[in-house]
Amino acid sequence: MFHNGFILIVDDNPTNLSVLSEALSSEGLRFRVAIDGESAIAQAERNRPELILLDVQMPGINGFETCRRLKANPLTKHIPVIFTTALSDIESKTKGFFLGAVDYIPKPFAQEEVIARVRVHLRLKQLTESLEQQVRDRTVALQKTQVQLIQQEKLSTLGELIAGIAHEMNNPISFISSNIPPLDEYIAAISKILELYAKEYTHPTAKIKNAMEELDLQFILEDMPKILNSLKVGAERIQTLSNSLRTFCRSDSDIRIPGDLHQGLDSTLMILQHRLKDNGDRPGIEVIKNYGNLPEVNCYLGQINQVFMNILANAIDAIDEAIAQGTISNSTPQIQITTEIDAQQMAIIRIADNGGGIPESVQQRLFEPLFTTKPVGKGTGLGLSIAHQIVVEKHNGILEVDSQSGMGTEFKIAIPISS
Numbered sequence: 075m076f077h078n079g080f081i082l083i084v085d086d087n088p089t090n091l092s093v094l095s096e097a098l099s100s101e102g103l104r105f106r107v108a109i110d111g112e113s114a115i116a117q118a119e120r121n122r123p124e125l126i127l128l129d130v131q132m133p134g135i136n137g138f139e140t141c142r143r144l145k146a147n148p149l150t151k152h153i154p155v156i157f158t159t160a161l162s163d164i165e166s167k168t169k170g171f172f173l174g175a176v177d178y179i180p181k182p183f184a185q186e187e188v189i190a191r192v193r194v195h196l197r198l199k200q201l202t203e204s205l206e207q208q209v210r211d212r213t214v215a216l217q218k219t220q221v222q223l224i225q226q227e228k229l230s231t232l233g234e235l236i237a238g239i240a241h242e243m244n245n246p247i248s249f250i251s252s253n254i255p256p257l258d259e260y261i262a263a264i265s266k267i268l269e270l271y272a273k274e275y276t277h278p279t280a281k282i283k284n285a286m287e288e289l290d291l292q293f294i295l296e297d298m299p300k301i302l303n304s305l306k307v308g309a310e311r312i313q314t315l316s317n318s319l320r321t322f323c324r325s326d327s328d329i330r331i332p333g334d335l336h337q338g339l340d341s342t343l344m345i346l347q348h349r350l351k352d353n354g355d356r357p358g359i360e361v362i363k364n365y366g367n368l369p370e371v372n373c374y375l376g377q378i379n380q381v382f383m384n385i386l387a388n389a390i391d392a393i394d395e396a397i398a399q400g401t402i403s404n405s406t407p408q409i410q411i412t413t414e415i416d417a418q419q420m421a422i423i424r425i426a427d428n429g430g431g432i433p434e435s436v437q438q439r440l441f442e443p444l445f446t447t448k449p450v451g452k453g454t455g456l457g458l459s460i461a462h463q464i465v466v467e468k469h470n471g472i473l474e475v476d477s478q479s480g481m482g483t484e485f486k487i488a489i490p491i492s493s
């Protein structure tokens with residue numbers, strides 16, 4: 075019925091002991107013996123028995139007190155206790171149950187009864203344990219599903235919103251950028267005509283002369299091309315941003331498609347640009363890219379981008395925090411991104427920061443859903459568990475961390491190139 079388990083018999087009477095031990099041995103059940111309450115408690119604490127057969131009347135602390143102490147002790151409270159008693163009055167029986175016993179066996183013992191009751195309670199204990207295990211397994215599974223749901227929710231609402239905005243931005247930006255070249259030409263033409271006027275009519279009327287001086291026409295003519303140029307640069311930037319946004323949330327179909335991870339990294343960096351810049355509290359974060367030669371990787375690029383986003387956002391948070399605490403005040407805040415293919419045909423992406431690092435105790439819980447060290451409202455503790463799910467479960471990849479407190483952190487993502 076059990077592998078290494080045993081039953082603890084607690085009785086001070088040699089005759090009772092021998093009857094009980096014979097009954098158990100005849101069924102092949104292993105047992106140990108304690109002859110008083112104190113030693114029973116000590117034994118039960120050391121080697122948890124499956125079941126305790128407990129005599130009520132003993133020298134020293136009696137069975138009731140022994141039971142009370144066993145039930146008060148977190149180490150022993152789950153061990154079922156069966157009283158063995160010659161007391162047959164209702165009061166003693168109910169007292170035993172009240173103290174947490176699961177059953178009682180009257181003395182003198184009938185061997186069959188002892189065996190039957192012991193079997194029932196061993197079985198009950200086993201069932202309870204397997205139920206508890208099932209509840210634990212289900213809870214883990216539920217938690218996983220919950221993270222998955224949140225991730226999908228996050229992805230789809232955020233993704234749709236961003237893709238929608240990026241799309242809507244496109245039209246107005248193209249009005250601006252497509253109208254800049256003709257405007258440029260018109261302005262050049264008008265300037266030329268003004269120049270020609272000035273040449274042909276060297277003595278303008280006083281009215282025109284005044285108006286020209288008031289306007290500072292010369293300055294305007296020189297400044298206009300510069301303004302146009304900044305409009306052009308601005309429009310181009312918005313266009314790049316809009317493209318990055320669309321790459322970033324490239325809608326995820328149900329099938330994997332070959333994706334350019336470098337493009338994914340770049341679009342993610344572009345979206346995080348505002349957080350990388352000098353922000354008054356710290357200088358800008360230097361991003362060093364050591365991109366290797368990566369072929370296209372068969373993946374859900376939208377989701378992989380979300381992984382990059384979560385890891386990069388954490389790196390920025392870590393740097394911000396290290397700077398706030400003054401731990402990297404004398405070196406440049408830095409994020410290094412390195413990519414390569416390894417011998418197993420995996421695309422490897424390493425993202426390293428020189429923030430405060432991750433202490434050992436935190437590393438063990440890093441990928442747990444809802445685990446965060448950030449203040450309420452700042453972190454939800456989902457970033458890395460989502461990243462883990464995407465890399466490991468969705469892509470059969472590997473997500474590892476290498477960090478030492480005070481030495482910065484490196485996350486390594488490995489994605490099979492074709493799968």
Ligand SMILES: Nc1ncnc2c1ncn2[C@@H]1O[C@H](COP(=O)(O)OP(=O)(O)OP(=O)(O)O)[C@@H](O)[C@H]1O
Pocket residue numbers: 384388389392427429430431432436440445446447448452453454455456457458459483
């Ligand atoms: N680069 C890093 N440097 C130092 N600590 C880190 C780094 N990345 C993650 N951590 C630690 O791991 C914890 C969990 O990270 P995770 O991204 O899962 O959640 P979070 O950032 O706290 O919240 P969010 O759900 O908003 O991402 C963080 O709270 C932080 O303590």
Ligand SMILES: [Mg+2]
Pocket residue numbers: 384387388453456457458
């Ligand atoms: Mg995070």
